[in-house]
Amino acid sequence: MKIAVMGATGLLGHSVCQEVLARGHKLLAYSNRPWTEPKGRYETCPLSLHEFDLVIRELFDQWPDALINCAAVSSPDQVDQDPAYAHLINVDTARKLAEVSSHLGARYIHISTDMVFDGTRSPYRSTDQTNPLSEYGRQKLEAEKQVLKVTDQNLVVLRITLLNGNSPRGDRSPHERILNALAQGQTPNLFTDEYRQTSSAENVAQLLVELVERPNLNGLFHWCGSEVVTRYELGKRILQKFGLNKKYLHALSLKEAEATFGDRPARLTFELAPLISKVKTQPYTLEQQLDELHLPPSLYSWYRENVDDPQCYTPRF
Numbered sequence: 048m049k050i051a052v053m054g055a056t057g058l059l060g061h062s063v064c065q066e067v068l069a070r071g072h073k074l075l076a077y078s079n080r081p082w083t084e085p086k087g088r089y090e091t092c093p094l095s096l097h098e099f100d101l102v103i104r105e106l107f108d109q110w111p112d113a114l115i116n117c118a119a120v121s122s123p124d125q126v127d128q129d130p131a132y133a134h135l136i137n138v139d140t141a142r143k144l145a146e147v148s149s150h151l152g153a154r155y156i157h158i159s160t161d162m163v164f165d166g167t168r169s170p171y172r173s174t175d176q177t178n179p180l181s182e183y184g185r186q187k188l189e190a191e192k193q194v195l196k197v198t199d200q201n202l203v204v205l206r207i208t209l210l211n212g213n214s215p216r217g218d219r220s221p222h223e224r225i226l227n228a229l230a231q232g233q234t235p236n237l238f239t240d241e242y243r244q245t246s247s248a249e250n251v252a253q254l255l256v257e258l259v260e261r262p263n264l265n266g267l268f269h270w271c272g273s274e275v276v277t278r279y280e281l282g283k284r285i286l287q288k289f290g291l292n293k294k295y296l297h298a299l300s301l302k303e304a305e306a307t308f309g310d311r312p313a314r315l316t317f318e319l320a321p322l323i324s325k326v327k328t329q330p331y332t333l334e335q336q337l338d339e340l341h342l343p344p345s346l347y348s349w350y351r352e353n354v355d356d357p358q359c360y361t362p363r364f
């Protein structure tokens with residue numbers, strides 16, 4: 048199949064591109080800025096989603112069989128900085144891509160988030176009542192509704208949770224953020240009572256390509272890893288993997304930090320039925336998610352000087 052991936056330079060999009068190629072499909076990789084995959088397996092084609100006339104022209108020229116939309120303004124802080132621009136990408140573009148896909152007869156896969164819930168009634172099913180606490184969560188929920196209105200055929204909306212993985216720029220995922228903060232001499236704040244059922248970018252990518260290949264599965268589904276962990280515990284496991292001491296982390300509770308960090312969902316976990324029984328892909332354990340993590344290349348020299356136990360991780364210098 049010819050599969051178009053929007054947001055190909057993102058944390059998830061990058062893994063999706065690799066999975067598309069690994070399964071022998073033809074890849075059309077799009078991103079805001081041009082980028083060449085370090086091993087030279089593919090280049091992304093620059094295509095600004097806010098210039099939608101160009102997007103339509105490109106998609107009608109290429110006529111893909113499927114489109115996976117991993118593009119988004121995906122950081123809640125960035126959404127708060129410019130909600131109007133974020134709405135254009137997160138909501139309007141998501142709907143327009145669903146419409147174009149429907150015209151082309153292409154399968155459309157859209158990614159959403161656990162942040163559409165308020166975190167008070169986990170584990171959530173895809174039919175449960177939503178109540179986003181942030182502007183990011185509200186935009187992602189609005190996008191889901193608009194995308195699902197376009198058609199009930201050849202379309203999946205997949206909600207996922209906090210993503211572990213390796214991003215092309217080495218600054219998006221939890222381990223990359225923690226290690227970058229440490230390299231800048233900061234002590235990351237991590238909550239001891241904020242529970243997340245983290246996902247693996249690699250595992251979500253496997254599922255997304257399977258969903259492209261399975262046109263009988265349509266609608267709104269949930270996916271994540273198989274274990275629940277607090278942000279602080281996740282931070283400790285990350286530092287353990289990289290042989291760094293956990294004293295570098297600052298543990299705090301949501302209650303004591305409410306004034307600074309606002310209202311955050313305390314517990315976001317998912318019920319994976321019915322999807323889990325219908326697909327070959329199975330969720331990764333936390334250990335599997337940690338196994339796939341690499342040291343961001345920009346941190347190699349800092350790491351060499353600062354690692355406490357070099358036996359724990361073999362960097363790929």
Ligand SMILES: NC(=O)c1ccc[n+]([C@@H]2O[C@H](COP(=O)([O-])OP(=O)(O)OC[C@H]3O[C@@H](n4cnc5c(N)ncnc54)[C@H](OP(=O)(O)O)[C@@H]3O)[C@@H](O)[C@H]2O)c1
Pocket residue numbers: 053054055056057058059060077078079080081094095096097116117118119120121122136158159160161187207208209210211214219
């Ligand atoms: N990361 C998580 O923990 C998480 C959790 C739950 C759900 N999700 C959802 O999963 C999806 C992927 O998230 P992610 O973390 O992989 O995002 P990300 O790393 O921030 O990547 C976003 C991608 O979107 C592209 N993009 C942004 N604005 C664009 C524009 N105007 N035109 C063209 N491309 C544009 C970026 O291209 P450039 O790099 O070239 O700017 C980048 O490739 C999103 O829908 C997100 O809401 C993520």
